[in-house]
Amino acid sequence: MSGLVVDASWVRSGDFTLDVGFAVPDDATVAMVGPNGAGKSSTIRVIAGVEPIDSGVIKIGDSVVDDPASGVFVSPRDRRIGVVWQDAALFPHMTALRNVMFGVPDRSAAEARARQWLERMGASSLADRRASTLSGGETQRVALARALASEPSALLLDEPFAALDASARPEIRALLASVLDEFDGPAVVVTHDSEEAILIADSLVVMEAGRVLQSGSLAEVRSRPASEYVSHFVGVNILQGVAESGVITGDGWALTAADMDTSGDVTITIHPSAVGLFSSRPSGSARNTWEARIEWVTTTDNTARIGLGGPLTLVAEVTPAGAAAIEARPGSSVWVAVKASEIHATGRRP
Amino acid sequence: MRRVRQRPPMLFVVLAILGVAFVAVPVVGLLFEVPWGDLGSILTSEIVGDALRISLVASLLATAIATLVGVPIAYVLARVEFRGKALVRALVLLPLVLPPVVGGAALLFSLGRRGLVGGPLYDATGLVLPFSIWGVVVAVTFVSLPFMVLSIEGALHGLDRRFESAAASLGATQLRTFMRVTMPMIMPAFISGLALTWARAFGEFGATVAFAGNLQGRTQTMPLAVFVALESDRGAAVVMSLVMVVVAVIVLVALRDRWWVRA
Amino acid sequence: MGIRAIVVGVVLAVAGVGCSAPDDATVVSVAASLGPAFEELQKAYERANPESTIELNIAGSVTLAEQIIAGAPVDVLALADMASMDRALGSVDTTGPAITFASNSMVIGVPRGNPAAVTSLSDFARSELFLGACAIPVPCGVYARQVFDAAGVVPDLDTQEADVRALVVKLDSGDLDAAIVYATDVSALSGIDGVATGVDVIAEYPIVDVTGTPDSVRFVEFVLSAEGQSILGDFGFGAP
Numbered sequence: 001m002s003g004l005v006v007d008a009s010w011v012r013s014g015d016f017t018l019d020v021g022f023a024v025p026d027d028a029t030v031a032m033v034g035p036n037g038a039g040k041s042s043t044i045r046v047i048a049g050v051e052p053i054d055s056g057v058i059k060i061g062d063s064v065v066d067d068p069a070s071g072v073f074v075s076p077r078d079r080r081i082g083v084v085w086q087d088a089a090l091f092p093h094m095t096a097l098r099n100v101m102f103g104v105p106d107r108s109a110a111e112a113r114a115r116q117w118l119e120r121m122g123a124s125s126l127a128d129r130r131a132s133t134l135s136g137g138e139t140q141r142v143a144l145a146r147a148l149a150s151e152p153s154a155l156l157l158d159e160p161f162a163a164l165d166a167s168a169r170p171e172i173r174a175l176l177a178s179v180l181d182e183f184d185g186p187a188v189v190v191t192h193d194s195e196e197a198i199l200i201a202d203s204l205v206v207m208e209a210g211r212v213l214q215s216g217s218l219a220e221v222r223s224r225p226a227s228e229y230v231s232h233f234v235g236v237n238i239l240q241g242v243a244e245s246g247v248i249t250g251d252g253w254a255l256t257a258a259d260m261d262t263s264g265d266v267t268i269t270i271h272p273s274a275v276g277l278f279s280s281r282p283s284g285s286a287r288n289t290w291e292a293r294i295e296w297v298t299t300t301d302n303t304a305r306i307g308l309g310g311p312l313t314l315v316a317e318v319t320p321a322g323a324a325a326i327e328a329r330p331g332s333s334v335w336v337a338v339k340a341s342e343i344h345a346t347g348r349r350p
Numbered sequence: 351m352r353r354v355r356q357r358p359p360m361l362f363v364v365l366a367i368l369g370v371a372f373v374a375v376p377v378v379g380l381l382f383e384v385p386w387g388d389l390g391s392i393l394t395s396e397i398v399g400d401a402l403r404i405s406l407v408a409s410l411l412a413t414a415i416a417t418l419v420g421v422p423i424a425y426v427l428a429r430v431e432f433r434g435k436a437l438v439r440a441l442v443l444l445p446l447v448l449p450p451v452v453g454g455a456a457l458l459f460s461l462g463r464r465g466l467v468g469g470p471l472y473d474a475t476g477l478v479l480p481f482s483i484w485g486v487v488v489a490v491t492f493v494s495l496p497f498m499v500l501s502i503e504g505a506l507h508g509l510d511r512r513f514e515s516a517a518a519s520l521g522a523t524q525l526r527t528f529m530r531v532t533m534p535m536i537m538p539a540f541i542s543g544l545a546l547t548w549a550r551a552f553g554e555f556g557a558t559v560a561f562a563g564n565l566q567g568r569t570q571t572m573p574l575a576v577f578v579a580l581e582s583d584r585g586a587a588v589v590m591s592l593v594m595v596v597v598a599v600i601v602l603v604a605l606r607d608r609w610w611v612r613a
Numbered sequence: 614m615g616i617r618a619i620v621v622g623v624v625l626a627v628a629g630v631g632c633s634a635p636d637d638a639t640v641v642s643v644a645a646s647l648g649p650a651f652e653e654l655q656k657a658y659e660r661a662n663p664e665s666t667i668e669l670n671i672a673g674s675v676t677l678a679e680q681i682i683a684g685a686p687v688d689v690l691a692l693a694d695m696a697s698m699d700r701a702l703g704s705v706d707t708t709g710p711a712i713t714f715a716s717n718s719m720v721i722g723v724p725r726g727n728p729a730a731v732t733s734l735s736d737f738a739r740s741e742l743f744l745g746a747c748a749i750p751v752p753c754g755v756y757a758r759q760v761f762d763a764a765g766v767v768p769d770l771d772t773q774e775a776d777v778r779a780l781v782v783k784l785d786s787g788d789l790d791a792a793i794v795y796a797t798d799v800s801a802l803s804g805i806d807g808v809a810t811g812v813d814v815i816a817e818y819p820i821v822d823v824t825g826t827p828d829s830v831r832f833v834e835f836v837l838s839a840e841g842q843s844i845l846g847d848f849g850f851g852a853p
Contacts, residue, residue: 050515076518089516093534102530103520150520455782463743464787480742480773480788559779563750563772577775581675582750 003028004047004154004186007058016208021056024154024186030215031201032190033233040190041086044158047188048083049076052289060154061185086159088305094144096123103150111302117145121175137168139285144179146290155180155187161196174346176200176337184253194233195269199346206230213227228300235305239269243345252311256326258284258340266345272305272317274342278335279326288338297328304328308336377595383591385585390482400567402593408571409485409551412491413498416547420498421540425528427499428506446496453492454560456584461561469556474605486569493557494550501543505536545605549598619632638666639828640686644674644693646717646777646795647818650848651691657844658835665828673776674686674752681705681823687827691820691836694752698819706826714836715850719753719760720807722784722794727806729790734760734810736791737768745792748773756816757793763812781805797849817853834843 003026009019018039030166031039045051047058052073058066058082065074082103086107090099100114118124123141126134132292140160147155160176161169177200180187188205191197197204204221206214206229214226215319225231241250242316243266257268274280282289292314295307304323306316314336318328326334392398427439445453461468461479471477479485507589515534517527533540555573562569564578572594579587643651648671654669670677670687670693674697677820681687682704691714692698698711699847723731729742737744746768754773761768772789774780785804795816798809835841842852 045515048515048519050518076515077523079519079520080521081519083516083519085512085516088492089510089512090515091513091531091535093537102522148519267525319372407686458786458788459785462783462786462788477745478788480783559775560782563745563775563779563783565770569772574775578748578750578773581673581748581775 002026002059002062004188006043006047008053008058010046010047010053010055012039012061012210012282015051016210017062018042020207020210020212022205022212022215026061026177026186027184028203028206029180029187029189029201029228029340030203031197032188032205032207033182033192033194033197034207035229037209039258041158042070043207044083044156044188044190047154048081049074080151080153082147082155084140084143084147084155084160087163088139088147089138090134090142092130095130096126096145097129097140099142100146100149101109103146105151112143113151113274117149118142121148121179135168136163136165137142137172140164140168140172141175144176148183152185154185155183157189159190159192161191161193164220164316170344170346171257172200173199187226194236194270195344196239198234198236198269199267204234206233206338232303232317235272235315237255237272237275239268239270239312241266241268241286248343248345250312255312255338255343256340257343257345262345268343268345269337270314272315274338275308275314275316275320276337276339277306277316277326277328278337281335282337288340288343291333291337292336294328294330294332295336296330298325299323308334365515380588380591380595383536383584383588385588388585389589392586393593395586397566397570397575397579397586398590398593401572401590402597403554403566404486404569405573407569407592407593408490409494409554410546410552411546412494413544414492415487416436416495416498417544420495420543420547423500424499424502424506428503433601438440442499443496445493450493450517450518450556450558451560452553454489454562455558457492457557457561480561481563481565483567483569486558486571488563489557490551490554490571493554494547495545498543501539501546502536505539506532508533541605545602549602552598553594617743623829633660637828638668639688639826639832640670641678641689641691641832642670642672642681642685642687643691644677644752644818645671646693646797647691647715650845650850654836654841654846654848658832661835662828665831667832669804669821670681670709677701688822688826689820689832690823691818693816693818694755695817695819696755697752698821699777700728702821707821707822709822711818711821712818712833713853714813714820715817715818715842715845717850718796718798718853719756719793719810719814719816720799721810722780722799722805723790723808724784724787725804727807727808728787731791731808733808734764735764737761740769742769742790743771743788744768745772745774745783745789746770747777747780747793748775748783751776752816753777753793753795754787756814759814760793760810760812762812764810780840787839796851800849818850 004024009017016085020039020043021028031045034040040132046053046092053066053068055068057064064072066072070341090129091102095332096118097114099118100121101110103217104110104113115127118127121141123138123145126138126142127161131142161172164172173196178339180200188201203217203344204215205212214221218239221230222234225234239250243263248257248266248268293309294307297322298305304318304320306318306323308314308316328334423442428436458465458480460466463472463480464479465467468479479488513531514527519532526565528610553573555577558571559574564570572590576587576590579590641651653670655669658667659665674692674694677690678697678701681690681701688788690701702711721731721734736742742821746757749755749758777794777798780789781795781798781803783789784792795808799805820833820836
């Protein structure tokens with residue numbers, strides 16, 4: 001039970017060399033994040049075995065699947081890795097059912113197994129639809145079913161939310177969270193979206209220019225962000241509360257969220273750029289508006305990050321010009337507004 | 351739903367009309383030459399029947415063989431990296447630029463009764479390719495094979511490799527991946543490859559006459575019969591040309607309606 | 614027919630643009646089997662008449678007859694058979710009559726060394742041999758038919774080629790055991806041997822002066838002269 005171990009380097013194209021090392025224990029989910037071109041998808045490809053590495057080792061469970069030094073290379077078909085590719089890569093000429101059946105190891109039971117997986121992904125009604133006719137959310141459900149039906153010992157998901165429209169995101173995110181919760185092997189999720197990474201993953205691997213810039217639990221990364229990208233990425237506000245008919249109540253605060261259909265314990269995320277700051281009480285809706293004290297201000301070339309004091313501790317991100325307009329400095333007070341639609345809530349994992 | 355007809359550039363319309371006319375005028379000219387009164391007797395003559403049968407058998411067999419070997423060639427060219435690949439591709443496509451008569455002569459010197467490969471083959475089995483329907487099949491396959499290779503290889507290059515990666519990581523063998531995923535996804539290109547290959551084989555003249563010879567009922571295809579008749583019986587030549595035009599149009603239109611438009 | 618006239622006109626116009634012959638060149642249309650001999654004749658004639666230019670248009674006799682009927686500008690026409698010449702003369706006015714200027718005979722062509730030991734025309738009835746002749750419409754096919762008829766042989770042919778060159782190639786490659794070809798085809802260059810047919814079928818080559826220009830008159834005279842006949846003899850042609 002040693003999960004997934006990647007300690008490898010390889011040349012992707014031209015002379016761009018990737019040198020990547022990280023480990024994912026069984027039952028754990030790592031979110032691989034980083035800017036475009038950092039080598040995230042390329043890493044997924046070498047783990048899946050679509051491309052070989054030049055040196056180092058990749059291990060899944062107890063078996064070495066790629067080790068150039070000893071001449072070991074296990075082909076993709078024998079790695080037993082379930083992959084949800086970017087844009088899903090469902091076979092467009094097949095029905096959803098046929099797509100899922102394709103990977104079931106036991107051919108005689110393929111249809112029954114495939115139907116079970118479609119049902120667990122809430123996609124039974126899609127069975128006879130051609131894959132090319134599915135919407136983004138439907139495609140992801142079928143792609144998840146297909147990956148899981150192949151009985152993988154590890155899961156790789158390359159930007160599973162990228163092709164989704166905003167309305168499909170919450171339900172697919174919840175589905176994925178429960179799938180990953182049940183899955184007992186290692187899982188890697190590539191994402192651009194900090195909220196998703198934080199809600200789904202146990203730890204982060206931050207990639208930059210072909211290397212792992214930083215890795216660790218969310219708290220570790222947040223306490224010492226290694227770059228502005230990382231600090232921006234993990235700067236998301238995360239709050240715990242209890243939801244009741246659209247209102248989330250925490251310790252000394254209450255926020256109204258739009259389109260809330262969960263109740264009970266929830267985790268909510270608010271992106272710092274969604275926190276509006278004003279020098280006087282904003283007009284319009286009085287919901288989610290309050291006066292707070294500025295605890296700290298850090299300014300870079302492009303952004304100013306402003307720490308707001310409790311009872312609701314939040315980080316806001318504005319332009320330097322915006323910070324100047326409200327005369328932001330530690331100790332001064334400011335009016336805060338958060339739109340209900342910018343508050344994302346997910347049922348908390350038990 | 352309201353449809354707004356798109357207006358193409360006038361220059362394109364003019365050039366396109368000129369281009370279509372360039373092809374249409376000779377066909378119309380052919381129609382003017384048809385001896386309609388003798389049509390029935392020429393169509394039912396033994397020469398036309400024999401030639402049409404041989405042409406259809408040889409061109410269909412050639413298409414089947416071109417599929418059997420051309421698809422694997424295209425696969426290797428598109429998916430496998432090896433030294434000298436450019437040379438292999440040039441070699442396979444050579445029949446496109448080689449004058450067919452030269453190709454036929456080259457076949458004669460290699461696969462003929464005393465040829466490099468044909469000699470030992472004859473000594474061992476007594477099989478003689480020239481002057482037989484098999485010689486016709488070999489000749490028309492030689493010139494039509496590149497069309498299949500080009501069609502399939504182009505489509506394979508255009509296909510997103512992730513689908514094959516996906517199939518592999520789902521545990522499929524390379525052969526299963528090709529048959530179940532790759533081939534269905536490039537079906538339109540395969541169908542047009544079939545059409546091009548068959549059309550080239552059906553109309554082949556030079557390599558056939560140079561390699562297989564010309565004997566009615568054995569090796570005389572439609573183009574050969576037309577060529578001989580041009581020197582003796584122009585009416586028969588025109589009628590046989592008309593038969594070729596009609597057969598080709600039927601096949602190409604049928605394929606187009608079923609596949610090309612949908613693609 | 615209108616369309617046909619237009620098509621022919623366009624083809625001739627394009628052909629005229631394509632070959633930029635000097636206006637005063639004398640165009641000689643010559644049958645394919647005569648080609649090599651006429652290239653020698655052209656050189657010798659132009660050496661003797663430096664001010665004259667001869668332009669050779671080499672193709673099959675049937676094609677050349679078609680061309681001239683369609684209106685191609687030709688000064689002198691030299692063909693491999695009388696039938697094609699008669700067709701040409703039937704629709705074109707010429708200044709002179711057709712004159713036979715050379716002859717050829719038919720032989721049994723065999724691969725070098727005669728591996729199938731073909732000795733006479735009667736071998737053409739042996740079904741185990743690979744045997745060929747020209748197709749009937751082309752002159753060498755007509756002569757071959759006359760040869761078989763004269764010998765009373767019903768040949769078991771494996772191929773009837775569209776021109777005699779195709780027969781020579783297949784004899785050279787060893788794919789044909791024997792074929793009826795012209796005596797002029799049997800030479801050191803062609804790589805085939807000849808066996809006498811034993812029957813007397815003579816191919817006669819007619820020439821006609823179409824336009825009667827001073828140069829065309831002089832060229833026809835040159836072909837018929839002792840020097841011209843000697844050059845034709847070098848290529849295996851017999852006297853008329």
